[in-house]
Amino acid sequence: MPRKKQTVQQQRRRRVYREGEFSGEATKLKPKGAFRFFQNYTLFAIIGTVALAGGLALSAFYTGSGTIRNDSGSVRGDDVIRETPRAGETSTTGAVTEIKQYTGAPAMTIDPAKTYVATVRTDRGSFKIELLASDAPETVNNFVFLANDGFYDGVSFHRVIADFVAQTGDPTGTGSGGPGYTLPVENADGAFTEGTVGMARPADASSPNNGSQFFITLADTPTLEGKSTVFGRVVEGLDVVRNLTARDPQLVQDPPPGDRIESITIEEA
Secondary structure, three states, X not given: OOHHHHHHHHHHHHHHXXXXXXXXXXXXXXXXXXXXXXXXXXXXXXXXXXXXXXXXXXXXHHHHHOOOEOOOOOEOOOEEEEOOOOOOOOOOOOOOOOEEEEOOOOOOOOOOOOOXXXXXXXXXXXXXXXXXXXXXXXXXXXXXXXXXXXXXXXXXXXXXXXXXXXXEOOOOOOOOOOOOOEEOXXXXXXXXXXXXXXXXXXXXXXXOEEOOOEEEEOOOXXXXXXXXXXXXXXXXXXXXXXXXXXXXXXXXXXXXXXXEEEEEXXXXX
């Protein structure tokens, strides 16, 4: 090969492979398409700062809220363990946002010889229950205490089955909650005609009553006789009870929200 041609090729090779010659040119190359995004370091810094601030704010919110959400998505608040108030003492907080728990059943404060009527206000309407104080004094005394203390305010009818029962009194809305104590069975021989109010109890026949859960029969239900305490009868507004939202969490995984008790007031005569 002629010397001149060889010299030209060597120069070209030196130009191509000369150390550091292309480093400056390489920095001028810009990524194409979506890869341009990764070269914007300022934008990366802004996004990182916003994400970090948002995460810290969200963490602070949930840490400070102290709320408990149940399966229906409603907020009931933290459990509160409290002593049972003295006779005649009631809560002054109004509508509760917390699940109240007590160390034991309340002392007897009612007079079994008197008449007690409970007016139950719900988001579906109101109905009245005549409480059978002489037949089930401990149960009625307990119901009056919980109603006056606002325990039932905001509690839902978590189980409503047509032609059977409408059940409520569980502040957790799961069917397993209560006030922290149980009650003995009273007046279990009462007739369970439509509109009868009875205390809920576990399936085990030897178990005592739940301390707060009660049900209202939506039809004559003689199969419940001899098993549950009868402590009241609906004397007004039974149609409101019949029209409560049907739901059975034992059969339906995501039932509709239950209708809620707004308040229960007690009249004594």
